[in-house]
Amino acid sequence: VQLVESGGGSAQAGGSLRLSCAASGLIFNSCMGWFRRSVGDTRVGIASTDGNGRTSYADSVKDRFTVSIDNADNTLYLQMSNLKLEDTGMYYCAARDYGCYAGSIGPQRDFSYWGQGTQVTVSA
Numbered sequence: 001v002q003l004v005e006s007g008g009g010s011a012q013a014g015g016s017l018r019l020s021c022a023a024s025g026l027i028f029n030s031c032m033g034w035f036r037r038s039v040g041d042t043r044v045g046i047a048s049t050d051g052n053g054r055t056s057y058a059d060s061v062k063d064r065f066t067v068s069i070d071n072a073d074n075t076l077y078l079q080m081s082n083l084k085l086e087d088t089g090m091y092y093c094a095a096r097d098y099g100c101y102a103g104s105i106g107p108q109r110d111f112s113y114w115g116q117g118t119q120v121t122v123s124a
Helices: none
Strands: 002-006 009-012 017-024 032-037 044-049 065-070 075-080 089-095 118-123
Touching: 002 089, 017 032, 017 089, 017 118, 032 065, 032 075, 044 065, 044 075, 075 089
Parallel strands: 009 118
Antiparallel strands: 002 017, 017 075, 032 044, 032 089, 065 075, 089 118
16 A cells, blocks of 8 residues: 655645645555644544545544545545644545544554655744
8 A cells, every 4th residue: 555645835824735645555445534743743633534425524623624535546635724823734644444433533553554744834
């Protein structure tokens, strides 16, 4: 399994960015998600989704971020809107060999596969 993120960069507070994660080698309906690591923190789950419609978000990004999967090209997206300073961090794409939990992203230890990360920096 290979996960390759792209789309990170810099944006002003209130702006938008879209992250992409190109996946290869995953089985259909695998759970995929995004985690964020801010300076000095551990990785925290931001959003997850699978082909069965089980989608979850961290409370801090609900109503601002949208996660989606394009099954045609095996790509996971994270549309980030109304960005805040605290959204700054390294964003990692993650996946595992089974579907998502209902109502929860789950801990990072439940994800077996990880991308290299892409940096998002939000400024005032």
